[in-house]
Amino acid sequence: MLKIYHNTRCSKSRQTLDLIEQAGQEVQIIEYLKEAPSAADLQDVLRKLNMKPEDLVRKGEKLYKEKFAGKPHTDAEWLEILAANPGLIERPIVVKGDKAVIGRPPENVLKLL
Numbered sequence: 001m002l003k004i005y006h007n008t009r010c011s012k013s014r015q016t017l018d019l020i021e022q023a024g025q026e027v028q029i030i031e032y033l034k035e036a037p038s039a040a041d042l043q044d045v046l047r048k049l050n051m052k053p054e055d056l057v058r059k060g061e062k063l064y065k066e067k068f069a070g071k072p073h074t075d076a077e078w079l080e081i082l083a084a085n086p087g088l089i090e091r092p093i094v095v096k097g098d099k100a101v102i103g104r105p106p107e108n109v110l111k112l113l
Contacts, residue, residue: 001025002112004103005032005045005093013092016103020094023113036086039079045093048100053078056090064088 002020006029007013020027030037037045046053053075057064063085073081082089092103096112103109 001096002027003030003095004028005030005037005089005091005095007031007033007091010091012104012106015106016092016094016109019106019109020113025113032086032089032091036083037089039076039083042079042082042089045095045100048095048098049093049102053082056082057088058090061088 002025004013004017004020004027006017008031017027017029042053042056046056049056054073057068057078059065059069068081068088090102090104094101094103094109094112099112101108101111
């Protein structure tokens with residue numbers, strides 16, 4: 001089963017979910033803005049993405065620019081920042097087993113189908 005960290009207001013997230021559903025895949029939808037992932041959950045997802053926490057940050061967001069831009073943070077600090085501010089998490093993230101992709105572009109999800 002696939003798991004998608006989904007934002008219903010994001011067109012890329014909706015397009016990625018459509019691709020999954022069109023492929024007939026069973027999917028667990030996590031609306032991460034309502035159910036924010038913990039730092040431990042994020043660390044697990046990042047391992048599957050083969051990324052560092054800072055790589056997952058949406059740097060165009062107003063909150064990032066106002067509070068975090070240009071300030072050094074450790075990986076552990078970024079995990080806590082992302083868990084506390086899920087709007088800063090790049091979206092959508094699709095997980096299948098020990099692999100994950102970011103659905104930007106949405107076609108990235110095809111690697112998991």
